[in-house]
Amino acid sequence: MLDDASSPTPQAVTVAGSTAAHRLQPLLHDLVSTVLAPTVALSGGDGQIRPAGVQGVFHADSRALSQATLTIDGREPEAVGHAPQGPGATRFVTLARWLGDPVPDPTVRIERFRQVVPGGMEERVEIVSSATVPVTAVVSLEVGCDFAPIEVVKSGGDTAEAAPERTAPGEISWRSGGVRVAVTGTGARAEATEPTEVTGSAESTGYGRTGFLRWPVELAPRGRVTLSWRVEVRDPQAVVTAPDRPAEWAVGEGEPRVVTTDHRLGRLFEQSMDDLRSLRLAETAAPGDAFLGAGVPWFLTLFGRDSIWAARMLLPLGTELAMGTLRVLARRQGTKIDPGSGEAPGKIMHELRRHDFAVEGNNLYLPAAYYGTIDATPLWIGLLHDAWRWGAPAGEIAALLPHLEAALGWLGGPADPDGDGFVEYVDTSGRGLANQGWKDSGDALRFHDGRRAQPPIALVEVQGYAHQAARQGADLLEAFGLPGAARWREHAAALAERFRARFWVDGPRGRFPALALDRDKRPVDALTSNIGHLLGTGLLTAAEEARIADLLVSPEMAGGFGLRTMSADAGGFSPLSYHCGSIWAHDTAIVVAGLARAGFATHAATLAEGLLAAGETFGYRLPELYGGDDRAALGRPVPYPAACRPQAWSAAAAVTVVHAALGLYPDVPGGRLLLRPLAGAPLGAVSVRGLRVAGAEVSAAVDRGGEVVVTGLPAGISTERAST
Structure with missing residues (x-):
C-alpha cells in the first residue's frame, strides 16, 4: 500500500552530475516505533527524537513533536540497547561515560521508559549511578513542534518549526488551528529559544524555534534520580x-x-x-x-x-x-x-x-x-x-x-x-x-x-x-x-x-x-x-x-x-x-x-x-x-x-x-x-x-x-x- 508516492523518495537531495533535485522518502527500517493508536513515537535506537526524516510524535496524521533530544551537560548519552515493553511502551538504555568514576566500566546509566497513550506520550528518565563519587549534572530536553501533515513528511516536503504559543513554569506549548500540543516536565524549568536561521543543512527550512526543559541533578554515590515529562495533544479535527x-x-x-x-x-x-x-x-x-x-x-x-x-x-x-x-x-x-x-x-x-x-x-x-x-x-x-x-x-x-x-x-x-x-x-x-x-x-x-x-x-x-x-x-x-x-x-x-x-x-x-x-x-x-x-x-x-x-x-x-x-x-x-x-x-x-x-x-x-x-x-x-x-x-x-x-x-x-x-x-x-x-x-x-x-x-x-x-x-x- 503505497498511495503511489511510490519510491522511497524527505529531504531535498541533489543528485551528482545533475542540476535537478528530487525528494527522498524518509527511511524507517532503523527507527524504533512506540505506538498506541492513534498516536505514535518514532525515534532512534537511543530514544532520541531528532529533527530529521520521519522522527517525531505523530497523532492522527499530523506530527505533534518534531524533536525531543535529551542531553546531559550538553552531551548526548550513548546508546547500548532498547526493547519493547508491551503495547505502546519501549525502554531505552544509554550511558554517560564521561560522568562518574574514571574507570573502564560505565558508572552512570540512563534509562528512558516511554509510554505512548492515545493523544500523548509520557516518559520516565531514570539516571542510575554506581560511582563511588557524587555526580552533578544538568539534564536538558530540547523539544520542537512543526505540525507537519503525514503526507508532507512522507514525500520529503519542507517543514518549519512552529513558535511556542507560550512558556509557563514547566510547560511549553504550541497551537495551530484547533490543535494544541503541550510539553510538561515535572520539576523542570522551561525555556524557549529565539528564532534563528538554520543553515548548512540539506534539510534546512529557514527558521525554527525550539524549547528546553532543564533539570539540575545531584546523585550521591550509588544514587539514582527519576525525571518525568509528557506531551499532550488536543486535536478536535482528528477523524x-x-x-x-x-x-x-x-x-x-x-x-x-x-x-x-x-x-x-x-x-x-x-x-x-x-x-x-x-x-x-x-x-x-x-x-x-x-x-x-x-x-x-x-x-x-x-x-x-x-x-x-x-x-x-x-x-x-x-x-x-x-x-x-x-x-x-x-x-x-x-x-x-x-x-x-x-x-x-x-x-x-x-x-x-x-x-x-x-x-x-x-x-x-x-x-x-x-x-x-x-x-x-x-x-x-x-x-x-x-x-x-x-x-x-x-x-x-x-x-x-x-x-x-x-x-x-x-x-x-x-x-x-x-x-x-x-x-x-x-x-x-x-x-x-x-x-x-x-x-x-x-x-x-x-x-x-x-x-x-x-x-x-x-x-x-x-x-x-x-x-x-x-x-x-x-x-x-x-x-x-x-x-x-x-x-x-x-x-x-x-x-x-x-x-x-x-x-x-x-x-x-x-x-x-x-x-x-x-x-x-x-x-x-x-x-x-x-x-x-x-x-x-x-x-x-x-x-x-x-x-x-x-x-x-x-x-x-x-x-x-x-x-x-x-x-x-x-x-x-x-x-x-x-x-x-x-x-x-x-x-x-x-x-x-x-x-x-x-x-x-x-x-x-x-x-x-x-x-x-x-x-x-x-x-x-x-x-x-x-x-x-x-x-x-x-x-x-x-x-x-x-x-x-x-x-x-x-x-x-x-x-x-x-x-x-x-x-x-x-x-x-x-x-x-x-x-x-x-x-x-x-x-x-x-x-x-x-x-x-x-x-x-x-x-x-x-x-x-x-x-x-x-x-x-x-x-x-x-x-x-x-x-x-
Missing part, C-alpha cells in the same frame, strides 16, 4: 480515535497464549498480539466500532483492504473486530458515481484521512474519503460471510444485509465497466492511484519481459475474490431468506468459465494463471504471488490448485524468507522493489492459509518457515515487507528501508500461521467445526488457548503426530475430521 473498550481477545483470563515446540512461532505470536492491540482504532464519531489501522507511520488510519484482511485473519480470536470493521466501512459505503474520489454505489472505500491527501511534486491527489480500490468490496463480502461462519451474532449480520446487497450490486455492475465479465479498474481522474489492487505501486504490474501493463486492468486475484464473494453472498442471502442466491451462484460459475479460458498462460515451468489482463485483454504473463490468493476461492479445480501450489514453492518464488511477490526469473524482478520481488508477510500468510486449507501441508510449512526465520531477525515484529534476496545471499532478509513497522496485516500473519497449523474451520450456523490440521505437524506441536468460536473461549492443541484436540466449544457445535 480517528482510540476505541472505547479493550480488544475482545485481551480481556480477562481468555487472552490468547501459544505454546509451541518451535519457540519462534510462540514469540512471533506474542509480539504480534501486542502490536495488534496497539493498532486498534475507531472513528471519532463511533468509538464503539473498532478496526485496525493499517500501519505505522504512513497508514495509521482506516484502510478498506488492509483493515478487512487484518480482521479476517484475526477471526480465530473472535468476531468483534470483524463486525466493527464491517460496520465502519458500511457507514461509508458508496452511494453515487464520483470519478474524483472513485466512489460508486455499493463500493467499499479505500482510505480515510483528516483532509485531502496531496503529495508535493507528485500528481497524486486523494480526497479525504477515497474509494480507489478494486478489491475492498468483494473482500468486505468475504469478511461478512466468514464472521457469520465463526459465530457473529445473527442480528448483527442481519443489520448489514442491505449493505451486502449493495456490494453485490456493485460487483455485478460498476465493477465491470466494459461488460466483458471481469472485475477491472482504471483511474479516470488521472490523479488517483494508477493501480488499485493490493499491489498499488505504479510499476507493480509487469509482463514476464518487464514491460508495464496498461489499464484498464483485470487482476487475477480480484477475479478469485469476486467469485468467492458471489458464492458467499449467495449463501448469506439464502440463509437469511432474501432473494437472489441463484443469480449470484450463476454469476460465479460464469466467471470461473471465462477465467479458465482467458487467464491461463504457458511459462518456463508450465501453465499458470497470468497476473492480469491488460487494456487490450492480453494476459500479463509474469508469475507472481497473486495467484496464491486464488486458493480457496472456488475458482480453481483441485488439479489447478495443485499446479499453483507447486509453482508457489519453486526456488524462483520461495527462495527467500517467504513468498516473493514476483518470480526471480521475471524481467521486472528486483528484490527491493515494492511489489516486484520483495516479500510481504501478509501475502505469504494468505497463501499459507490457502495451501493449508487445500491440504498442501508441506507447501504451507515451507512458506511459513520463511516467515518464522524472518520474524526472528526482525525481533519478532514483522515489517510491512522486506527484500526478496536468496537466503544464501546474507543469511537473513534485507530490510526494505521505508517499510511500515508495526503493520496490521503483517502482525496478523502470526495468527494465520497458528490457525493453519491447528486447522479449525467453523460453520457455526451449520453446527459443526471442521478439523484439518497440517498433516504430519510440520510446524511441530502447537497448543493455543484464548481462541473464540461463537463467543466461547476455546482451546486447541495439535501434537507431533498431527492429531488435534479442541475443548470449550459451545453447545450445539460438533467436530468433524476433514478427509485427506
